[in-house]
Amino acid sequence: MNLYKPYFKKYRTLFLLGISCVFFEAVCDLLQPTIMAHIIDDGVKNGRVASVLYFGLTMLGITALGACFAATRNILASRVSQSFGADLRYDVFKKIMNFSEASADSIESGSLITRMTNDTSQVTQFVNGIMRIFLKAPLTCIGSIILAIMLSPYMSVVLLIAIAVVAALIVISMKLSYIRFSKVQKAIDKVNTVVQEYLLGIRLVKAFGTYEEEEGRFEVANSDLNKKSISSQLVIAYFSPVMSLTVSIGIAVIIYLGSILFGNGRLEVGKVAAFINYMTQILTSLIMITNIFNTFIRTKASTERIEEILAGEEDFTGAGSPKPVITGELEFDNVTFAYPGGSGLPVLKELSFKINAGETLAVIGPTGAGKSTLAWLCLHFYDVNEGAIYINGNNIKSIDTSVLRKNIAFAPQKSMLFTGSVFDNIAWGESAMEAEQVIRAAQNAQAQEFIEKMPDKFDSVLGQNGVNLSGGQKQRLSIARALAKQAPVLILDDCTSALDAITEARVRKALKSLDTDRTVIMITQRIGTAMSADKILVLDNGVNVGFGEHTDLLNNCSTYREIYDSQIGGGLITHVK
Structure with a gap:
């Protein structure tokens, strides 16, 4: 219930007003069988037309009053539940926006979409139900039991036995349903993920002609959802008729006992009719309570999934109070990093280097060397496992991420x-x-x-x-x-891979003509791009195997020389910046 507390507090007045309407509506419903008993016993039985009219008009007035309470609580329920849903969706979206990269990596995007839509809708419907029928059903059921016992303690024994059996069936139904509905939500996640992946990669699917494979993936996910949905609904299908049968048998027994008591003069016919009406109200209420519990089970599963998002780790905020002046001086000091939840193997190992403000650094190396990871760490998407990263002498852990990232411009590898x-x-x-x-x-x-x-x-x-x-x-x-x-720092993460050599050269020339105080980090696979930088960092399997200028690396770094030879060819070729 922790999820609901802040929202109920916000809409407490409207919520309590709606609950009050539900209570008075239930009272109006409970009074009607008793009034009907007076109409039969005091009016019809004794031929008193005035009593029939008096109690009839009273019953009509109470019915009209109950209708007014019902209309009011419906309006309030819709208003509160929809406002609740809008606030919840906003808070979930805001939380996702503030997710740390580790939290974002732990939940699939398809699942996040399901939780933002399907799960929040389920919770919204639950709140609406609380103010409409979820409280009315128990109130009506308890009130009918009390009034029925007051009418006839003898027949109430049958009533209590029937209620005990139905209560046991409800408990068993809940235990069987909860696990199944949790699996249904996960199956919906899978369907959404498959559809989302297809839509994102639709051109690739067309290029490879893998329609049948994609249809097969969807068919597997869709069939799994179908099976789990049927399994969850079967519980309701089995238990609801059994509950109805139990109460119907109880009504039949009560009619039989009522006829005996009436024949012995121990119970009036109006009270028998009222008792049957109360029994019918109890039947209706129990069926509603069964549906309430089924809805509660679905909502419980959805609530837990939403709470998992709201409890997720947020992005780093930093501990520094004054905002540091960032000019672009960058230093990696013995940095080791492995992705959380990954293989556990370090992507960067004891990495150290330093560049001054206004310099251009090219980062080059084989595929999987950790080049893009370096960019993520500069933006503080993840915390390093060992070592530290400094900007202008300030550990980035002490800088608020909003300040840090405002001073870093980033062009990702995938546009x-x-x-x-x-x-x-x-x-x-x-x-x-x-x-x-x-x-x-x-x-x-x-x-x-x-x-x-x-x-x-x-x-x-x-x-x-x-x-x-x-x-x-x-x-x-x-x-x-x-x-x-x-921004003072510009990071280009291999963002020129789709450009031809001439266009890329023009972009590099334009970068050179920009503000000389801007620090530029170019992550690249092209030796021609790296050669134009002030300093070059060569990574191989997350390790710094070379750092310096082009000519020095060509003579002293075998990895850099291999990349150079593979792209430009053997022989020393000088490059004028």
Whole structure:
């Protein structure tokens, strides 16, 4: 219930008002059989028309009053539950936005979507049900039992036996249902994940013609969901008729006992009719309670999944009180790092190097050497296991991540664009960015040429993830976004892989012409890109095997020389920066 406390507190007044309406509605329903007994015994039996009219009008008034309470609690229930759902979705989304990378890695994106939609909807329906029927059913059931016992203690024995049997069936049903509904939610996660992966990789599926394989994956996930859903519903299908049968047998026994008591003059006919009505109300309430417990089981599973998100580890905030001045001086001091939840093997091992503000560092090495990991650590997506990373002499653990990342511009290896205009994508994250700044960034990223050819130029609308652009165009817009930020540190994570050599050379030339105080880290696979840097870091299996200038590394680092020979060829070729 910890999930619900802050929201119930926020809407406490409306919630309590709705609960009050439920209580008075239940009282109105409970009074009707007793009034009906008076109509039969005092009016019809004795031929008193005035009594029939009096109690009839009273019953009609109570019914109308109950309807008013019912309408009010329905309005309040809808208002509170929908507001509750909106707040919960916002809080879950906000939490996901603040997730640490370790938390984001631990839950699949398909599961996060299910929890944001399916699970929050389930919880919203539960809150709505609490204010509409979840409390009314127990109140009506308990009230009917008390009034029925007051009418006839003898027949109440049968009533209590029937209730005990039904209560036992409800407990067994709950135990069997909970595990099954938890499995249903996980099966929904799997279906969402399969669909999401297909949509993200639809072009690759078309290129490889793997439609049948994808259909097979979906069929497996869909069939699993179907089986688990049927299994969960079978519990309800088996137990609900048994409960109804139990109560129906109880009603039949009560009618039989009522006829005997009436024949002996120990019970009036109106009270027998009222007792049967109370028994019917109890039957209806018990069926509703059964559905309530089934809903509660589903909601319990959804609540636990949402609470898992809300309890997730948040991004690092840092402990520094004053905001440090960041100019771009970067130092790795004996850094060792392994991804949390991974194989446990270090991706970077005892890595040490230092660059000054305004210098350009190229990071090169074989695939899997840990180059992109270095970029993630600079942005403090993860904490290092050993050692420390310093910016301007400040350990990044002491710098608030919002301050740190505001001073670092980043162009990722895989370009990510958003639905919106070209201008909005370049100015993304900086709502007050001037048009001149956007245009200059596009020019430096060699993107303005193709932008000017688009129908609406910078106002042209891009599809999801830039689906209407080529790979090279996406990369140039991604680079333009990083350049437009004008941060003291610029990290380019192999973001020119889709560019031809001439365009990449122009981008490098533009970077050289930028503010000389900007520190640039270029993660690359191309030796030509690395040769233009002030310093080069060579990584091999997470280890620093070379650090220095091009000529020195060519003579002293075998890994660098192998990369050079494989791309440019043997023989010493001088390079003028």
